[in-house]
Amino acid sequence: MQCSLTKCSEGAIITPSHDHVEVRAFHLSQKDQQKLQASWNIDGEAIFHSTCWHKLCKAVKGESSEIVLSHLETKMILEAEKTAEFHDSMEKLKEETERIATMIKTARYCIAFTGAGISTAAGIGDFRGKDGKWTNMDKKKEYGTKGVKKSRPPISSYRPTYTHEALQKMVEMGLIKHVISQNCDGLHRLSGIPSERLSELHGNCYIEKCEKCGTRYERKFSHRTVSVGHKALVRPQPCHKCHINHRTGGICEKEECEGYLMNTIINFGDFLEDSVLNGAKAEALKADLVFCLGSTLQVIPANMLVEMGQKPTRLILCNRQVTPYDSVCCQKEEGATDPNGCRVFGDCDDLMGGVMLNILGPEGVLEWEQLRPERMKLYDQMREDQINYMQML
Numbered sequence: 001m002q003c004s005l006t007k008c009s010e011g012a013i014i015t016p017s018h019d020h021v022e023v024r025a026f027h028l029s030q031k032d033q034q035k036l037q038a039s040w041n042i043d044g045e046a047i048f049h050s051t052c053w054h055k056l057c058k059a060v061k062g063e064s065s066e067i068v069l070s071h072l073e074t075k076m077i078l079e080a081e082k083t084a085e086f087h088d089s090m091e092k093l094k095e096e097t098e099r100i101a102t103m104i105k106t107a108r109y110c111i112a113f114t115g116a117g118i119s120t121a122a123g124i125g126d127f128r129g130k131d132g133k134w135t136n137m138d139k140k141k142e143y144g145t146k147g148v149k150k151s152r153p154p155i156s157s158y159r160p161t162y163t164h165e166a167l168q169k170m171v172e173m174g175l176i177k178h179v180i181s182q183n184c185d186g187l188h189r190l191s192g193i194p195s196e197r198l199s200e201l202h203g204n205c206y207i208e209k210c211e212k213c214g215t216r217y218e219r220k221f222s223h224r225t226v227s228v229g230h231k232a233l234v235r236p237q238p239c240h241k242c243h244i245n246h247r248t249g250g251i252c253e254k255e256e257c258e259g260y261l262m263n264t265i266i267n268f269g270d271f272l273e274d275s276v277l278n279g280a281k282a283e284a285l286k287a288d289l290v291f292c293l294g295s296t297l298q299v300i301p302a303n304m305l306v307e308m309g310q311k312p313t314r315l316i317l318c319n320r321q322v323t324p325y326d327s328v329c330c331q332k333e334e335g336a337t338d339p340n341g342c343r344v345f346g347d348c349d350d351l352m353g354g355v356m357l358n359i360l361g362p363e364g365v366l367e368w369e370q371l372r373p374e375r376m377k378l379y380d381q382m383r384e385d386q387i388n389y390m391q392m393l
Helices: 050-061 071-081 090-106 133-147 162-173 187-191 274-286 302-307 348-370 372-392
Strands: 020-024 045-049 085-087 110-114 176-181 198-200 207-210 216-218 247-251 260-263 289-293 315-319 342-345
Touching: 020 050, 020 071, 045 050, 050 071, 090 289, 090 342, 090 348, 110 162, 110 274, 162 176, 162 187, 162 348, 176 274, 187 198, 187 372, 198 274, 274 302, 289 302, 289 348, 315 348, 348 372
Parallel strands: 110 176, 110 289, 176 198, 289 315, 315 342
Antiparallel strands: 020 045, 020 085, 207 216, 207 260, 247 260
16 A cells, blocks of 8 residues: 655555554545645545654644645545544564454453444445444535445345354353344344353344234344335334434234334434343443453443443553544553553454464364355345345335
8 A cells, every 4th residue: 555645754655564554534526636745546535654644643733844735635634533543563463463362362251342444344434434324424515425325235135254253162162151232234143152151232224023012023134125016015214313203114923912113223313122221231340351342432422431341441442543442442450561451453354363363273264254244145145035035015
């Protein structure tokens, strides 16, 4: 990769030994791209050495006269700062994976906490990243079509990532006792994590529940694939909290009930389900190590779970953006050389590759990774009913 700063002082090329930053501002015309201090692409994207990016940020704040910015580029940097994605060097990543693996292996009760960032490698967008859902909505509102990026494929086409599979393997090995997730994409369940080892705080688009008796149904198809004609048989009922209709068009299969089925998705304005949240709290209280992956930890009350466990709090955190809990990872006990936790900036799959190498060993991880094609076939089989169902609509 090449640093986008025209007058890069780090040798222009971003090597694995460099920390780097990926940013996105807004769409540029070819004319706008001229006479800028950085080479922004047409979508307003750029990659910098971390040191080069910090120079630009200082210039924007007037803390440095080394770089003189135009009004347009100042505006771009301020916009890009909101969703900047940071990546540690591969050298640091390697060092940290060894320590993280040791922490997981020696923990008495390690739990995982996951966010949208673990599913980006599957093709599912996150929320606050440079290409995230809320980011795109904000940019469209601010800049119109200049901020828009292409839509994504249907959710039925997504498959578990390396991180999903690694977590499933560690649950299977007993190293991770429970997974708490903010994701509703169904990929944790598809990867094979048992429902009793999983708390899906924001629901699962493959799970329906009866609004009358509470019975839950796990489907091979997403509730979003129910036909319009079928939905028309059930009167929509907008939720009084989020104002969105949760009814899927399905009917409870219990003869004595026959209540309407609802999706389990938690929208903005909805409260988390008490049973799900209470189950997650019970697991969080037992934790002496929390392995947090792909979350910016900004959503309440979910983010509070990571500090609810045994003291001192030991938090391992990997994502690409700053969070309110970064300092928690770096806290040290008196006289200790290493922090209680660990903070890594980067892609979850890159981190998990190193962690699994240290947990399974070279031969073990190779054998496990070579079985991924077989696992992919199984995932396809498990989603096949959904594909066939959609073709009949």
